[in-house]
Amino acid sequence: MSHLPVPKEIRDLLTDLLDRxxxxxxxxxxxxxxxxxxxxxxxxxxRLQVTAIVAFDLPLSARAGAAIGLVPAAGADAAIEEGVLNDTLRENVYEVLNIAASLFNVEGADHLRLYDAHHIGVPLPPDVLAKALTLGRREDLAVEVGGYGPGRLSVVLVR
Structure with a gap:
């Protein structure tokens, strides 16, 4: 059985990771x-079975990628305005998603790891899109990153 992280666990991880x-x-x-x-x-x-999806909207992708890499907020704002993440922000948000695997890895739960990240600007494979839209065991949250601004995220258990 997989662990669905509660908002406090998500907030604590992001606060520690982004230092904000x-x-x-x-x-x-x-x-x-x-x-x-x-x-x-x-x-x-x-067993390489897709078990969970974490989705960040464009604003959170840019802001989390900027905050973890100490990129000024203006860099995140520019990416949001352009609708695309540069290589640095893409690598940084990948690292956030990679570390977010720890949210699922609690005692008694299946061990999960980041298998792949689909970045903004690349169409989502249909199976990944379907999993991202799954209702049920999920957390959907508005996020405010201090000094950077708002965004949204979803954590979805698909198994």
Missing amino acids: EVTLSPSAPLAPTPKNPCTVGVYVDD
């Missing part, structure tokens, strides 16, 4: 679309 105050509040489910592009991390168990 992070606040969370409930949000509508995040649906990746061409008009609402997302960075999507795909997590697998030890």
